[in-house]
Amino acid sequence: MTAAQVAALVGGRLVGADRSISGVGPLDSAERHELAFAEGKVPEDNKAGVLLVREALPGRTCVVVANPARAFARLLAQLFPEVDGLLEQPRGVDVDQPAPSTWVETFVHPTATVHPSAILGVSSAVHAGAFVGAWCQVGAGTVLYPNVVLYPGTIVGDRCRIHAGAVLGADGFRYQSDPKGPQKVPQVGRVIVGDDVEIGPNCVIDRAFLEATRIGDGSKLDGLVMVGHNVQIGRGAVLAAQVGLAGGVKVGDGAMLGGQAGVAEHREIGAGAMVAGQSGVGRDVPPGEAVLGSPAMPLRVARRVYAVLPRLPELVRAIMREKG
Template sequence: MVKLKELAESLGLELHGNPDYEITGVQSLEQASSHDLSFITDSKKVESLVNSQAGALIVPPELAEKVPEKNLLLSENPSIAFIKAVEYIAKPYDYPVTGVSEKAFIEEGVIIEENVSIYPGAYIGRNSKIRRGVRIYPGVYVGENCEIGEDSILFPHVTLYRNTILGKRVILHSGAVIGADGFGYVFHQGVHYKFPQVGRVVIEDDVEIGANSCIDRATLGETRIGKGTKIDNLVQVGHNVQVGQGSILVAQVGIAGSSKIGNFVVLGGKAAVRDHIELGDGCQVAATAAISKSYPPGTKLLGIPAYPADEGLKILAATKMLPKMRKKLQKLEKRLNQLEEKE
């Protein structure tokens, strides 16, 4: 429970309304009740604002005069302000420090710093380093010579293969596998010979990786995920891939080995990137697109195979016209045959 005055001061927002009004939760605009905080970003949706039962709302400043009877917190960016409010009120990752469980298995040579929580059933391999404030949930496997940076969270059944490096504040959701062998084989005389995968994975600060996603170790050298990148559930990143800072990989994206993804690239759901290509900074790839060659920074791509968006949209428009064009061609062909018969 928090009073609006305290919340406004904490977030640095201007308050219109009752400073002593108590907020107990956060909720969507449609589902909020009388002591919930919600938000709205579109200044045109005044009707939704009026009809909401929320006890307080974060809104753009221009809406303050339109609903003077509401408790309002004014923000130029309500989405960001609401994110901070949720963190302040709900504290989604604020759990008590439990220390190292007697039922966790800790190998020799492991370094564990202060304020760490390691739950029952976790395994920590030899010579690994667990930095300050880390939380490791039941069923997590950490191989030998790994390092987990400060305040990182490994949810149940995460697997880190040997030599994996995690930066600070990394979040790995259940079932994520970091550092499994890359898919590398050489065909010779009827046999697929496995190329030994002896590299590692490096995950930089503030990366979040969703449930059941896999980041393969490098064949040689390293696979690297850049600072602040966010990876959804069920994503596959192949060996030696380099993903830059602040990129977004949506569910079921697949990136084949040795490709380079720049900074702040967005790959929509089920997008596929072939091996050994490069997408420059700021590229945006539509869902299900298949990228078969490199593209420069800022390119927008869609389709199978992928085309730059302006060209791809023309192709899609032309494709929709094919049934009509086919009928016209059939009619023209019929008339042409009739004319030829008369001759």
């Protein structure tokens, strides 16, 4: 691929001599046969053959665009074609050759299991070892990576990526005391996932008691996240790795939860709220508010508390002296 081809692809302007690249690299280690992008200043010793930048550099081959990061993302999507959601060639692809068709009609791997009553959308993919139970629905363009499990009745929207090992729709965790010992209450609801949702590897999303555990359009869950029964997640929410939401929690549109944060039963995280990593939320968080700590405090309060916390022993000594 040449710099001129890159410029055409991302709608940029070639400045300097055209040249070939065979791959891409990070700004600090790209080599002469590679392209790198820069948001800010390019280091003196940079060796990249082609630079994707906002302003041309003298003596260098540059592709000039308004937004280098966005242009780079588009270039990557072109350079590294996917088939059924999996990268076909992880590095140094020669795109002078015609790209393979990047998508097939409803791919189901021979080792996957799809119940006859399940419905798979066009251009969806069910990879090796994945399981799609009775009455499930999988939307158009959605990819179920290897060993994903959808329990019966689970509904996943369009263009979702459910990563390897994620389990959607297992029973919530609910027992009814009974003279014969605790009896399991059948959880007959389901999980409903919207469009453009990404669910990370080995996540667990439990089904609801009667209605649905819901994950709204465009929300993103990183790996090993636990979503309890009857949780309602809005649109565009972001849950970092290992977050845990207990049963009945509500998460508003665009809320963000940091890694390992936990939210107690039935609590509400308002739209646009921010829960810092490892926080433990035992109360409702109003829309737009940022909280930190276990138990969670408003971010500003928590920062001050944690700043003085190491001095607590000294404080105790000071007081004891005065009283003594």
